[in-house]
Amino acid sequence: MKINLLQKLLLIACLAFFSGYQVQGQSLREAIDAYNTGLELAGTDIEAAIEHMERSREMASLLGPEGEEVREQAEIQIPGMYYDKAMGHYRERNIEQAIEGFEEAVEVSEKYDDDGTKRRSENVLHQLYAVQANAEFRENNSEAALELFDKALEINPQHARSYLGKGLVYRRMEDVENFRKAMDKAIETGLATGDEQSAQSAETTARDFFLVRAVRAKGEESYDRALELLNSSLAYDQAFPETHFLLAATYNEQSRYQNAVNSARRAIDLTEGGQEETAKMYFELAKAYEGLGNTEQACNAYSLAAFGNYEASAKYQMEHVLKCP
DSSP states (O other): OOOOHHHHHHHHHHHHTTTTOEETTEEHHHHHHHHHHHHHHTTTOHHHHHHHHHHHHHHHHHTGGGGHHHHHHHHHHHHHHHHHHHHHHHHTTOHHHHHHHHHHHHHHHHHTTOHHHHHHHHHHHHHHHHHHHHHHHHTTOHHHHHHHHHHHHHHOTTOHHHHHHHHHHHHHHTOHHHHHHHHHHHHHHHHHHTOHHHHHHHHHHHHHHHHHHHHHHHHTTOHHHHHHHHHHHHHHOTTOHHHHHHHHHHHHHTTOHHHHHHHHHHHHHHOOOOHHHHHHHHHHHHHHHHHHTOHHHHHHHHHHHOSGGGHHHHHHIIIIISOOO
16 A cells, blocks of 8 residues: 555655654665655556665664654555566566566565455466466476466465366376366365356366276276276266266176166267267167067167168168067
């Protein structure tokens, strides 16, 4: 908070009486002049303004009780000046210098017990840490990115986007457990703070992360692992039809036909796609009914699967295997 013009004139008037008072070669008048010069430069040359204000504080400190008011007023001004200096770098989009500036502003604010300026600085700083972390992530500097996200979260533990960012780093590192933890925190904090976009992004990212790995496991015939991953995916989105379809296909591979029927029907109920999209689901449903020995239901499902890429296989099963009417 800066002293207004009237306050400044009153300060000079009240202290001018002591202008000849000398301590270690420094006068009260010099301290006042340095203070006023600092105020005047604050809007044009913040570096010089800080230099003069700190000089005023130092000189006033040497004056003991006679300089106490000037010292106190200088200490009120200094943290805000460091904040303004950091904001200048921020406006110029010089992120690295802005981070250094706000870190310095926090340090100075703590030194002079200015909680307001400290909070303002930290409010910007945690966001800048996240911005810089994303930049490090884009440069494939995973450890640096994680360190910066952690710095952001140390200041603001409710910053959902930093948890989301950490999750993306862990995804690249194939660190499944830390990925899960980070995404769960992103969802939790996003919902708690009203950041629905981050929460939704975390849910979708986690869902797809486990789904892709389930497809890979199924292709490697690791069916139990595929089911584990599919259920992890399902935990983030109960209504995604592709997950239920893959569950049906995996259950069919394990001859768990009733489970396959349930999952295939769920996939069909949830899908908003056309006949081409549902054909694969009806095909898995038909295989499950066939495995259960329910020829009538299998024939009906194959008839609905006989479209696009599944047409030839479905017709073959109907005509040559099940002898459907």
